[in-house]
Amino acid sequence: MKPVGVVRFLGTNCDQDVFDAVAAVGLKPKWLWYQDQFDRRDLAAVILPGGFSYGDYLRSGALAARAPVMKSILDAANHGTPVLGICNGFQILCEAHLLPGVLLKNDSLRFRDGWVKLRRVGEASAFCNVKESVHLPIAHGDGRYYVEEDQVKQLFDDGRVWWRYEQNPNGSLDSIAGVLNDKKNIAGLMPHPERAMFSYMGGTDGRDFFTSLAL
Amino acid sequence: MKVGVKILPKNEVLDSQGRAVENTLQHHGHKLSGCRMGRYVVLDLNETEKSRALARATEICEFVLYNPLSETYELEVLP
Numbered sequence: 001m002k003p004v005g006v007v008r009f010l011g012t013n014c015d016q017d018v019f020d021a022v023a024a025v026g027l028k029p030k031w032l033w034y035q036d037q038f039d040r041r042d043l044a045a046v047i048l049p050g051g052f053s054y055g056d057y058l059r060s061g062a063l064a065a066r067a068p069v070m071k072s073i074l075d076a077a078n079h080g081t082p083v084l085g086i087c088n089g090f091q092i093l094c095e096a097h098l099l100p101g102v103l104l105k106n107d108s109l110r111f112r113d114g115w116v117k118l119r120r121v122g123e124a125s126a127f128c129n130v131k132e133s134v135h136l137p138i139a140h141g142d143g144r145y146y147v148e149e150d151q152v153k154q155l156f157d158d159g160r161v162w163w164r165y166e167q168n169p170n171g172s173l174d175s176i177a178g179v180l181n182d183k184k185n186i187a188g189l190m191p192h193p194e195r196a197m198f199s200y201m202g203g204t205d206g207r208d209f210f211t212s213l214a215l
Numbered sequence: 216m217k218v219g220v221k222i223l224p225k226n227e228v229l230d231s232q233g234r235a236v237e238n239t240l241q242h243h244g245h246k247l248s249g250c251r252m253g254r255y256v257v258l259d260l261n262e263t264e265k266s267r268a269l270a271r272a273t274e275i276c277e278f279v280l281y282n283p284l285s286e287t288y289e290l291e292v293l294p
Contacts, residue, residue: 058279058280059282066278095282101284102284104228104229104285105232106231107229108231109231109235144229144231146284146285148284171229171231
């Protein structure tokens with residue numbers, strides 16, 4: 001079984017939770033350091049956890065998107081390796097142009113945390129091996145998904161909108177909470193599935209997000 | 216040569232920070248019809264020629280300083 005890479009940037013803070021979540025579903029996690037490169041053939045999938053890489057300086061995810069490890073991630077992604085970005089990881093994938101759009105400051109200007117209900121939109125992807133409606137925690141200040149108006153329809157038409165909030169917590173365009181790339185092997189998600197792994201956490205809907213990486 | 220980079224959110228993008236500042240100003244009786252907030256970056260480049268300095272600043276902006284989806288930028292050569 002090839003391991004699932006878990007990337008650590010300076011300021012990543014959901015790394016251990018993601019590492020443990022990967023192990024909890026029976027997969028083998030492996031740390032990837034932001035300054036290192038790796039061989040894409042050694043990994044089954046890559047996850048970019050949440051946090052505040054580079055202290056969110058300049059724009060959230062902007063500096064991490066230009067870190068050395070991203071070169072290997074780009075190579076892996078181009079060759080079909082599943083890449084999942086959670087929260088700050090989603091912001092990084094957008095800033096690296098691996099996913100469309102950008103995540104702006106919440107319309108409320110507040111850091112929002114709590115549990116949200118999400119509805120799955122996307123279908124044709126390994127990442128969609130998750131039930132259609134889930135309950136997951138969010139924790140972000142910059143979660144307002146934005147793309148240019150004419151691009152939104154295209155994303156829906158192409159099945160690249162992955163998840164939508166049932167109640168928009170941050171002003172995201174069309175309540176978008178997660179998107180996919182055109183080949184559907186790169187996914188970004190604002191909520192935190194690694195925080196919903198066991199019933200003592202308040203829910204277990206997050207597990208499928210990690211088991212689906214094994215396919 | 217120093218080049219200043221003025222980065223602002225695009226007009227069509229909701230600028231939540233600018234709006235919050237605007238609301239506070241309005242609340243304190245300052246009449247205004249808009250307030251947009253961005254950032255200012257000063258690049259100290261090892262260049263002596265203005266055109267070279269501006270070309271390099273442009274390159275740096277395109278590389279990382281602004282996000283073309285949500286922001287615009289302007290350059291100015293500083294004394």
